[in-house]
Amino acid sequence: MLRNFRVGWRQFVADPGYTAVIVLGLSAAIACCYLVAQVVFNEVLPDPDVPDPAHVVNIEFRGNIPGQQDDWFDQAPFVFGTMLRQAGAPVSAIARSLDGQDFLVHAGAHSARLGIEFADPDFVDIFGLRTSAGDVRAALARPDAIALTEASARGLFPDGDAIGRRVTVRGHVLTVAALVAARAQVGESPHDVYVGFDSPVCPVDADMRSAWYAMQGKVFARVARGFKAEDVGVAAQSLFDNGPGAKNVPAEWSANGRKAAFLRATPLTRQYLDGGRGGHARAMQLLALAGGAALMLALAVVNYVNLTSVRTLARAREIAVRKTLGASPWRLTAQFMFESALAAGVAAAIGLLLAWWLAPTIGQLLSMHLDNGLFSPGRLLLLAVGALALGTCTGLYPARIALTVNCIGALAGRSHDEGAVGRGLRRAMTALQFAVALVIAAGAGAMLWQNHHVDSLAHGIRTDGLLSVDVPDAYSGKSDAVNLAFREALSHEPGVEAMAWSMDVPGRGESRLSTGVARDSRSPGFNASIVPVDTRYFDVYGIPLLAGTLREPSAASDAEPAMAPAGTESAPRPEALVVIDVAASRSLGFASPRDAIDQVILGDGDFVKAGHDPLRIVAVVPEVRLEDAREAPMPHMFRLSRRAQATLTLKGASIGPLRAAIARTWPRFFPDDELEELQTVEESLAVPYRHERRLAQMATVTTAISLLLSAFGVYALAAYTVRRSAREIVVRKLYGAGRARIAALVAREFAPLLAVATVVGLPLAGWLAHAWIENFTERSAAAFWALPIAFVALVAMTALASARHAVIAMNMRPTQALRD
């Protein structure tokens, strides 16, 4: 083995250019594959510290409102966390969970922004949280207690034991009652602090916790022994179907046995790929990532085999010498497999470093922790075994060539030919490379084209010069006065020209409401989007009024009715003021926008109660499109309100002063709440497409790498073609062939391969592009131009990569070639 290593190493060093090409190509592909494996280990597979994750389920919810196509939510109303076990569901533990809240935690002179997980005591057993001090379950049961992770405890109390000490969160004093041990897998807990739902710090009030259609967090359960996840789903569905959630809905929601909503219990082991809120998209993303990595690996391997085969042919004499000295077929095969394994091993080491370097950037792009566990022993072993297998397999073809070397001819100095079969195999591999590069390039092009089309969609609103900020506690109403004071203070800041409240940034899609609307109780209804806004909204977003005028709603009409106890109907709502768009006006049957002014139409109230909710139309605006490009457009209504909403949008001549204004003002009103990264409205409109953008970016990088690898393959094939055809070339020259005819000889090698690749690759690329674009309702007709453009790029790459050897062939000296 040492001798084989020596021989292999010398081959590496003897031709650094060849070595660099094959090793870098392989290492790039290995890095991609390793990062995909990281996605699987870190994101797809459940936390290994969770006991028996196949029997831990997340209750998921999907609305079934007529006329709407809702997707599964990975959340469920908190009411299931309290009522599911009472209803006899087969669960041995059940816990509500609310995360994603960052608060400032004060401990004397020390403070830190920590991520708080609000959870029920059963959360400890379900997720296998290990206690290193105190009692975490007890801490979650007490409203005045808090459990810290060991790391956050060290940060807040560097001088000693944290148990029994006091911290302040959002003005409330809590006692540290327990410490949570670090998780083994990644060395850090996903959260820093655990607090119970009864804590005064919890932003979800009692009303929201008992609502049947409000989703603010998750409900986890451990399936009881002897039962399956599906059994829990059935129990949840039954609880809903027999509860007020299904009873107090409009008649058409439950007509003919229609279910008002669906519930299911998804095991943690399937959560990532099958779970709600993007499970399908994540599965597609993982499939795309894995497919891209596999394609790149295939390209790199084909490249390696091509280049190594050419090199093996050049080593025919050495191989013949070894054979004469008694090297058996097995020894020769082993030598070449070892050399390939060495190349793969070096490539794997470089690929690992490349993955380490790229992990933070790509992780940020994908919103994943790709650098966690990158160097864990198990994964490194997997990488080593994979590299060994790769090297062993890729060494087989060069070994085959070596075994067919004719000793007598090679020793006499005659060049060895790999034969028709070998040539055919090489051409097939090159054609495959071309086809893969074509598919990737065309696919990336179609993605980019479609993304561009989506970016340039007209929404009917102003998008430039606007900056939005989300305020705390908007849904609970706890901080209404503070939020309004915050807005008032901002209005005096330099650079702020105007501001408006709204439930969400238009088009961001993070919060949405819809309501059934009808002209009157006899008319058929339809679904419309309804957004609570203030009267400045239309000015800030540049939405002109086609008819009517805006006016402030009365205090009575603006009041939120008290949430009715579960099982009872809410009180009728007072008349509210709305602005509708032209699409809603048409759907309501008004002949013109002017005809709609001052008309009272009927909404169906809040999402708990089915009823009649009078809405007076005060103005009509042009059609707006606030849905993302994947959804069909809806009619829009804007419910006027004087109350603070979740999002405040600022308008100014430039964004910089707006950012500064918020940064200055925020700490005065929300000292305990972290100011999240501010986004302009343009950036917010891109949020629904971040998944597609990531894929398009990765596809673009993959395209560049695949074209580069294909270029290497072409380069090697051109070198082989010229070497093999040297005599033919000079004989043609002797008989008068010009440079163009000689160059055509080289081109002749690639033209059929490009043709085959086009026949195979373009239909596949077209199908992939079509599958991608079909996800959108707004589709770019021009996106299919990416296919011919990709073909042209491939042809250009081939011409460039083969140019050097074409020039060599054109400049070949006949006497030298004939002598050799």
Place this chain on the structure above:
Amino acid sequence: MLKLRQLSKLHRSGDIETTALDRIDLDIEAGEYLAVTGPSGCGKSTLLGILGLLDAPTAGEYWFDGANVAGWNEARLAHLRRGRIGFVFQSFNLIDDLSVAENIELALEYGDVPAREHRARVDEAMARLGIAHRATHRPSRLSGGQQQRVAIARAIVSRPALLLADEPTGNLDSAHGDEVMRILRELNAEGTTLVMVTHSPAHAAQAARTLRLLDGRVLVDALAA
């Protein structure tokens, strides 16, 4: 030691069939010094390849040390070649990536000589051929005569019973050529069976027996006068 009976070798390329050897009968005893001569294309190198178990005959028998190896596969032939047959070529066929010592040791790598003995054997062969001072050099830094001496050292390091030389002086000047011929005579005198293909009548005359081929057949098989 070696017996060929009605041995033929045909080369096929598409529809073209060429007879390289045509029903050769040949006996070579142990310790013999046989020179093979003939015009270009008469089958000399083909005969040498078959004798060296590098190529298989198309028809006939080839008895190597009492075993008919005519139908053996490559693995068995390689095993038989190890340590028993040494080769010396016109173009030396040294491996440029290896040093002189490593080139010589390559002949022991595939054989049964224990690894602990390799160094001593290599040193012995280098000393015998007068190239020990070039042990760490690459072949490309040696003269033609020195390269051929390295090739001979590689051929004899495993102490083979049979040495096959294909135009060993073809790429050398007369002085170096004579030197190589002297070494080969010495080896034969020590008992190594030597079969040498040559175009040189003078070098062929140094052999104890001459075989002259023409069109794949034995024209003359005569002992030296």
